[in-house]
Amino acid sequence: MFKKIAIAATLALLASASQAATMQQGYAGFDAGRSSLDDYSGKYNSFGGFLGFRLNSNIAFEGAYRRLGSSGGLSVNQTAVSVLGALPAGGDFTQLSLYARLGYNQLKADGCDGNVCGVGSTSKALLGLGVAYEFTPKISGRVEYQKPTSDSSNLSVGVVFGF
Numbered sequence: 001m002f003k004k005i006a007i008a009a010t011l012a013l014l015a016s017a018s019q020a021a022t023m024q025q026g027y028a029g030f031d032a033g034r035s036s037l038d039d040y041s042g043k044y045n046s047f048g049g050f051l052g053f054r055l056n057s058n059i060a061f062e063g064a065y066r067r068l069g070s071s072g073g074l075s076v077n078q079t080a081v082s083v084l085g086a087l088p089a090g091g092d093f094t095q096l097s098l099y100a101r102l103g104y105n106q107l108k109a110d111g112c113d114g115n116v117c118g119v120g121s122t123s124k125a126l127l128g129l130g131v132a133y134e135f136t137p138k139i140s141g142r143v144e145y146q147k148p149t150s151d152s153s154n155l156s157v158g159v160v161f162g163f
Contacts (some may be wrong), residue, residue, distance in 0.1 A: 029160035031142075031159075032045070049062035049066075050158075057088060059083065059085060065079050067153060073117075074109060077110075078109050084101050085102075086098070100127075103128075129144065131144060140160045140162075
C-alpha cells in the first residue's frame, strides 16, 4: 500500500514539476528609445539590454542596463532590477499583454557639463508601464514608458528573445 502511495505521489510531483518548468523561461533583449531629463533641454537617444526570468505568465524578474542619454561630454546610465506584473489581454488578443514594472534603479551621470566635471549618482524607485506582443513563443516585442526618477522619463521599443 505504501509503495502505491509513494509511486502516485512521485508521479504527481513529476507532472507538476514538468508543468512548472514549461511556464518558467529565461529571456534576454535590447531596447532603444528616447529619454528626457528635466535638468537638460531636449530629448536624448537611449539604448540598453536586459536579462529576465519569467516565473509564470503573470510575474517576471528583470535586470537591465541602459544608456539614458549623452550630450557633449556628459552621459547618464541606468542600472536596474525590477519585478514585472503582466496581464494577458485574452480573447482575440491572446498574444498581447499589458505589464507594470516596479523596481529599484541607480542613475549615474559621468563627464563634463559646461565647466563642471565629475561623477554623480542617485538611487530611486523605478516605475514603468508597457505593452508586449508575442510574435512567436520565443520572440516578442514591447513598448514601455519608464520613470527612473521624478525628473526623468524614457520611452523605448524593445525585442525579447526567450531561451
